[in-house]
Amino acid sequence: MIENLIPGMVIFPLIAGVILLFISNDTVRRYLVYAFSAVLIAGAILLAFNPNPSTTLLDGLSHNISWGMLAVETLIACFIVWVTVRAKNWLALGLLLTQFFLVAGFEIHEMLKSSEGLHAVVTASPWLLCDQLTVIMVLVIGIVGGLICIYAPGYMKEFHVTHHPELRDRRPMFFTTFFVFLGAMFGIVFANSLNWFYFFWEITTLSSFLLIGYKESPESKTNAMRALTMNLMGGLGFALAIVLLGNNGVGSLTELRAQGHASHLIMIAAGLLAFAGITKAAQFPFAGWLRGAMVAPTPVSALLHSSTMVKAGVYLVLRLAPNLEGTIVGMMVALVGAVTFVAGSLVAVGTSDAKKVLAYSTVANLGLIVLCGGIGTKEAVWAGILLIIFHAVAKALLFLCVGVVEHKIHSRDIEDMAGLVLRMPKIAVMIQIGIAGMFLAPFGMLVSKWAVLKAIVDVHPFLSVFIVFGSSATLFFWVKWLGKLLQITGSMEKMEKNISGGKWIALGTLSVLTILTCLIFPAISNQFIEPFIGGGFKAADSVLGSSNLIVMALMLGMVAMFPLSFFNYNRKVKVVDAYLGGANVESLDGVARFQGSAGIIRDMSMHNYYIGQLLGEERVFKCGFWVAIATLLVLAGSFVLPIGLPEEVIHTIAPHALTYQEILIRFGLYLVLAPLIGGLLAGIDRKLTARMQGRRGPPVRQAFYDVAKLWGKESIVVRRSQDFYIIFFFLFVIFTGALFFCGSNLLLVIFSLTLASIFFVLAAYKASSPYSFIGAERELIQMAAYEPMVLMSAVGMYMTTGSFNVDDIFLNPANPLKLILIFVGFLYILEIKFRKSPFDLSTSHHAHQELVKGITTEFSGKMLALVEIAHWYENVILFAWVGLFFTFNLWVGALAMVLVFFFMIFVDNTFARLKWQLALKSAWMVSLVLGLANLILLFFWK
Amino acid sequence: MSAFKKSPWVIHYDASSCNGCDIEVLACLMPNFDVERFGIINTGNPKHADIFLVTGSVNVQNAPVVRNIYAQMPEPKVVVAIGICGTSGGIFRECYNVLGGIDTVIPVDVYVPGCAARPEAIIDGVVRALDVLEMKRHFMLNSAGADIGAFIINRANQNDIPEILALQKIAYRSQAEIYGDDSVPALGQTLDQITAEFEKTIFIKAVVNGKIIGSIRGRIEGDVAHISRVVVHPYFQGKGLGTRLIKQVEQELGDVRVFEAFTGHQSAQNLHLYGKLGYREVRTEPFTSTVNWVYLQKERK
Numbered sequence A: 001m002i003e004n005l006i007p008g009m010v011i012f013p014l015i016a017g018v019i020l021l022f023i024s025n026d027t028v029r030r031y032l033v034y035a036f037s038a039v040l041i042a043g044a045i046l047l048a049f050n051p052n053p054s055t056t057l058l059d060g061l062s063h064n065i066s067w068g069m070l071a072v073e074t075l076i077a078c079f080i081v082w083v084t085v086r087a088k089n090w091l092a093l094g095l096l097l098t099q100f101f102l103v104a105g106f107e108i109h110e111m112l113k114s115s116e117g118l119h120a121v122v123t124a125s126p127w128l129l130c131d132q133l134t135v136i137m138v139l140v141i142g143i144v145g146g147l148i149c150i151y152a153p154g155y156m157k158e159f160h161v162t163h164h165p166e167l168r169d170r171r172p173m174f175f176t177t178f179f180v181f182l183g184a185m186f187g188i189v190f191a192n193s194l195n196w197f198y199f200f201w202e203i204t205t206l207s208s209f210l211l212i213g214y215k216e217s218p219e220s221k222t223n224a225m226r227a228l229t230m231n232l233m234g235g236l237g238f239a240l241a242i243v244l245l246g247n248n249g250v251g252s253l254t255e256l257r258a259q260g261h262a263s264h265l266i267m268i269a270a271g272l273l274a275f276a277g278i279t280k281a282a283q284f285p286f287a288g289w290l291r292g293a294m295v296a297p298t299p300v301s302a303l304l305h306s307s308t309m310v311k312a313g314v315y316l317v318l319r320l321a322p323n324l325e326g327t328i329v330g331m332m333v334a335l336v337g338a339v340t341f342v343a344g345s346l347v348a349v350g351t352s353d354a355k356k357v358l359a360y361s362t363v364a365n366l367g368l369i370v371l372c373g374g375i376g377t378k379e380a381v382w383a384g385i386l387l388i389i390f391h392a393v394a395k396a397l398l399f400l401c402v403g404v405v406e407h408k409i410h411s412r413d414i415e416d417m418a419g420l421v422l423r424m425p426k427i428a429v430m431i432q433i434g435i436a437g438m439f440l441a442p443f444g445m446l447v448s449k450w451a452v453l454k455a456i457v458d459v460h461p462f463l464s465v466f467i468v469f470g471s472s473a474t475l476f477f478w479v480k481w482l483g484k485l486l487q488i489t490g491s492m493e494k495m496e497k498n499i500s501g502g503k504w505i506a507l508g509t510l511s512v513l514t515i516l517t518c519l520i521f522p523a524i525s526n527q528f529i530e531p532f533i534g535g536g537f538k539a540a541d542s543v544l545g546s547s548n549l550i551v552m553a554l555m556l557g558m559v560a561m562f563p564l565s566f567f568n569y570n571r572k573v574k575v576v577d578a579y580l581g582g583a584n585v586e587s588l589d590g591v592a593r594f595q596g597s598a599g600i601i602r603d604m605s606m607h608n609y610y611i612g613q614l615l616g617e618e619r620v621f622k623c624g625f626w627v628a629i630a631t632l633l634v635l636a637g638s639f640v641l642p643i644g645l646p647e648e649v650i651h652t653i654a655p656h657a658l659t660y661q662e663i664l665i666r667f668g669l670y671l672v673l674a675p676l677i678g679g680l681l682a683g684i685d686r687k688l689t690a691r692m693q694g695r696r697g698p699p700v701r702q703a704f705y706d707v708a709k710l711w712g713k714e715s716i717v718v719r720r721s722q723d724f725y726i727i728f729f730f731l732f733v734i735f736t737g738a739l740f741f742c743g744s745n746l747l748l749v750i751f752s753l754t755l756a757s758i759f760f761v762l763a764a765y766k767a768s769s770p771y772s773f774i775g776a777e778r779e780l781i782q783m784a785a786y787e788p789m790v791l792m793s794a795v796g797m798y799m800t801t802g803s804f805n806v807d808d809i810f811l812n813p814a815n816p817l818k819l820i821l822i823f824v825g826f827l828y829i830l831e832i833k834f835r836k837s838p839f840d841l842s843t844s845h846h847a848h849q850e851l852v853k854g855i856t857t858e859f860s861g862k863m864l865a866l867v868e869i870a871h872w873y874e875n876v877i878l879f880a881w882v883g884l885f886f887t888f889n890l891w892v893g894a895l896a897m898v899l900v901f902f903f904m905i906f907v908d909n910t911f912a913r914l915k916w917q918l919a920l921k922s923a924w925m926v927s928l929v930l931g932l933a934n935l936i937l938l939f940f941w942k
Numbered sequence B: 001m002s003a004f005k006k007s008p009w010v011i012h013y014d015a016s017s018c019n020g021c022d023i024e025v026l027a028c029l030m031p032n033f034d035v036e037r038f039g040i041i042n043t044g045n046p047k048h049a050d051i052f053l054v055t056g057s058v059n060v061q062n063a064p065v066v067r068n069i070y071a072q073m074p075e076p077k078v079v080v081a082i083g084i085c086g087t088s089g090g091i092f093r094e095c096y097n098v099l100g101g102i103d104t105v106i107p108v109d110v111y112v113p114g115c116a117a118r119p120e121a122i123i124d125g126v127v128r129a130l131d132v133l134e135m136k137r138h139f140m141l142n143s144a145g146a147d148i149g150a151f152i153i154n155r156a157n158q159n160d161i162p163e164i165l166a167l168q169k170i171a172y173r174s175q176a177e178i179y180g181d182d183s184v185p186a187l188g189q190t191l192d193q194i195t196a197e198f199e200k201t202i203f204i205k206a207v208v209n210g211k212i213i214g215s216i217r218g219r220i221e222g223d224v225a226h227i228s229r230v231v232v233h234p235y236f237q238g239k240g241l242g243t244r245l246i247k248q249v250e251q252e253l254g255d256v257r258v259f260e261a262f263t264g265h266q267s268a269q270n271l272h273l274y275g276k277l278g279y280r281e282v283r284t285e286p287f288t289s290t291v292n293w294v295y296l297q298k299e300r301k
């Protein structure tokens, strides 16, 4: 049985699909689908344990199979001709006919030459391929796809019976296409022969077309047609590549890989194949079809348009990595990915439709993987494969959750998901897991993003600019969504009823998998990814470093403790209303209300920022479109240019090892001294400010008095759990400092600090008061504003000292002039980080009437004291960071810190507050211009 | 000296009148007078504030706002009424919509008279308020440490009546908030009315350090004993004091057939308390549009 596992996995879903076509009874279908999915999952797991089964079934049949495939291809082509003619889509028709005749003509020509079948002529290598990457893809397709199938029957029943009774019930066709598609996906990842690959590739295009058009509404029809056209463009590229390569004796992926960058022709073919991958993966400028695909029922979006089919595109690009590495073609592919990552993330900021947000973030993440493939180094490929795994699991979970929510609250607008923690607690937790999995330290996606950043800085430091801006946008839209789930404006009814068992199984398993993949990814890397990459590549040495893994495990442990805090839920605290400028009106139903103008009583309501004027969905989408078009044109042009790029030297410096005693001593000193220094600095700040205004000002120790007083005040809250978020904010700030002063990795320090800030923002969201809500949004904007520059300064330090580790940077002082521009940019965002005027948007020490106190409005007593102390710790870390620019001489470093401190106070008292639009824009401009200029400087000044 | 006296954060609110005093308050907060010398910060947010500076004569329109802001400040907190308007209603006292001084709406700790009150006087008032703040802080610490054995519970006499009335107003604030209705009778009671009530009723008080922090009253009509107004100072709530007060009044009322008590239908705490002591609901009567009285009875064993 094991021998025929591979063909079995392709053929079984096809048979299952055909069976389902004839089943119209709902219950029978449901159990059949469960059973088939279970078989798929089992098959995938079985394969993982027997990675290299032989394929006896196919022996001697190849000729017939090739003819059979040709027949099917012809049928598909006829079908597409029919639909395109009916839709009068002449472009698609032309694309289809060209590629069909190209491929079919080539195949017939080759097959007639030999009775052995096509592949015996073109190539001696096997038709099928089953290495570790295949196994990973099979696991993703089998398990995630299987779970989505289990989810689907319940969803589709509700879809037709409750929500769209007006639609024609075409469920048999739906499930058939679903399973046929899965079979084709297995086919793609098992295929070694390019013709086979192409065959299955076309089937997925067709399935996608059928499923997007499932609703048969005019909108879904046009969107399906658009998807078909764009995918056919990719198909044409593929067909051209097949013919080109076939004429030169290359007919399979393994042969192509062996060719490396042998000739100009190979590079052109690789470029064409990468182009096909880019269209399939919905990269800009082709991202439009994926956005349109969201009209399809949710399981389709989850299966085809996030976790599997679009992954086929990036899978192909990753397969091409050895050809692309270090070439201009590769560089262009990487650029398309990078542009897509930034544009996709930015567009998602301006969108409130949950499915669209997921679609754009899918596009963005695929961009990241394409970027990895284009770079093509070992580290990059490692990161790309990890991204595929993490993304598939977490994104499928999110899509399925949104599907459930949409059916219950009749909307998929994020704004309508307010208070989901009360209305659908379990689903809300799952969404939170999914979102955390998408971007939060220490979860999977972040690990991979980190690896990508590292891989890029070694090869193309300029591309890191895309990563840092893209990541900051990502952070913005995910946290916004998280906050919305938590926000509660009144008592709400529970709606978590009548969700079918299949859905719960799928959702539960995916949630567990999201967490599990984070825990066991070192093992996955060890077992599958490293052997695949080969050449003695060890991720632990060249990408992550084992000490960092320990730190991340620690962080995961801390985050995991969060649910424990709910045991403390019944503490005695006074619960009062949110602050509404004193205009609160008491109400019996728990909905917060206020007395508006003319005595009218209104419900309180809150809305997220979507930065419409700055990042309108359409505008950014268009920008991404044109930039990507330009890049693709250069890609086309690059074929005439010389191909190789000089290899860059990869620095790896072993981290400076600390003993446990040293760590403990440093940690202890930091724990005690940092708040003392921070508090004192706060006092000096106030004293100096007073002197600048010509008054005496408070005593220098005032900050300590304030905190001591706050500690003695009563605890009042609006929502009981808001305090826990503050406590975690506090813990993570301390943790960040500990990492920094124990000489750990700078990127980890940044991620940990971001995580801390996110807890702070979530606390304010949770408090559900308009002032804290706006404060939270503005804090998020500020985070998005400073994040790129902070990351860029880490990148700069890496480039001058060869290491991300604080200790190494400290011990290998570089000429501070090398980073002078980044330093200036860093000063700019430091004002934001210190929440000083002109950037004190989220909460301020001046002019307290404006928006009251923003993010801290609802925190009083001990919690406010914790916030204050956390800021002291944070400020100490930031000053130390300033010092890190000047490690060549301790005194200069100290002097720099003092000067920066005075400079901050001076600016604080001299400049008026900016609007948030201007703050964000200017911070990004400064980061982009100075950061990039400095990277260019470093490029020349080695 | 505790940090409380060194870090008084204020919030100011202008409850109508001519606005003159509010301008003076702002003048204090400006660099010329530099109150930050004393650690004073204008927070603009009740949840961060320790001292509430209110100016103007409260009117019908803004009374709820004053009350909301007061309710949202964390304990210990102090109220300073500024200007003669804030003290007594001043020249606006007779207006049709004016309620009078700030103390008609919330408890006031320090009065700063003057028309307009001078910045020096206001600063002086705040400094006085610091002592009150410190006192309340000690009171709060006491309450945290106090165990119910330490309370002295006995019959109240005529001299205790004003103090009990003041306590009643503090404690019933939270009731008024539950119902969104200031017509809760306990809040509107005057000294004359309560003195008249004292003639026919047994008053019990709970005392700690010479201060009354809880009370209850009972009256016998035929063979039914009516128990009403369980009052416990907010700092001392949740310590079992209510139970002890009810038991004490039952004992003092002596030989009757049933005990009857009543409370608002949404006062979950009170309903729970009576339920725990064996009282059962007997009937509900509407009182106002938002409040229904629930009557509870218990047979004497």
Ligand code: SF4
Pocket: B016, B017, B018, B019, B020, B021, B022, B055, B056, B057, B082, B083, B084, B085, B086, B090, B091, B114, B115, B116, B117
């Ligand atoms: S006391 Fe005088 S100055 Fe102050 S508000 Fe009243 S009328 Fe105006």
